[in-house]
Amino acid sequence: MTNGDHVATAMRMRALLHGHLVSRALTVVARLGIVELLTDGPLTAAELASRTGVDPASLRRLLGALAVFEVFDDLGDDKFGVTPLGATLHPECPGSTLPTALLLAQDFGEIWHDLAETVRDGGDAIQRRFGVGLFEHLQQNLELHDAFDRSQARGMELEAAEIFEYVRFDAGGTVVDIGGGDGSLLAEFLTRQPGRRGVLLDVPATADRALANLEKAGVADQAERSSRATSSRSGLSAERCTCCAMGEFNRSLQHRAAVVSVAAPRRPRPGSSSRGSCGVGY
């Protein structure tokens, strides 16, 4: 390895090691809504600090640090703009990364401090810290649950096209999305394959959101929401769910899971799957 190669490799490792700090910095700017404030163009750190009620010198350093990682443009004279990378934190950006930042700003980020212990004892960090498993913890913390669902849904917006490129679905029949979250994937599927039936299983609060989203996406001509993991319409039984989900849905929770069953219209609604572009800051 030449000295140049070694320097580049070691620098890469240094960047990896600082990854955690970058993530923390991003969660802070996400919480402050900095990217939204830069929607109409660059502002000074002093203006941003005054609008968000934080210390100008600290915010200047934070934005400067993130400019190194190409999240913001450091334009000189205390001015900062947002780059295409930073613009993905805007709430209106397709596949917005904001919900993921807000999720990591809460327990989901904090829990990684326990990683050494988890590796040592092989346990579950959430169970150790909160006394319950991940999904029960989410159900007990609605703000966190909301952030989790939104983060999953916005990620799905980014992944859906590739999923449908590689996964082939047999013609006809009902598609069942187990742990389907807020219905983003099922909505995309039913938009692409009008006339099909879909069933989604999730915890009650998320199933409610899924039903609303499926209706909003125009893919739920007939929709049914049942509070038990069995439904005459879906024909889905709790026992079968256990098999499908390969143990993910434990017995205590599966009986609390809700089923959303939808019959999609025969024709796709024009524009129902169209997405705008970010249009933020550039």
Ligand SMILES: C[S@@+](CC[C@H](N)C(=O)[O-])C[C@H]1O[C@@H](n2cnc3c(N)ncnc32)[C@H](O)[C@@H]1O
């Ligand atoms: C990792 S998320 C995936 C969400 C969505 N499928 C996606 O890919 O964006 C797992 C989902 O399973 C749900 N889930 C986990 N355990 C469950 C259970 N026992 N009963 C019902 N839903 C459950 C969660 O609420 C969550 O929406």
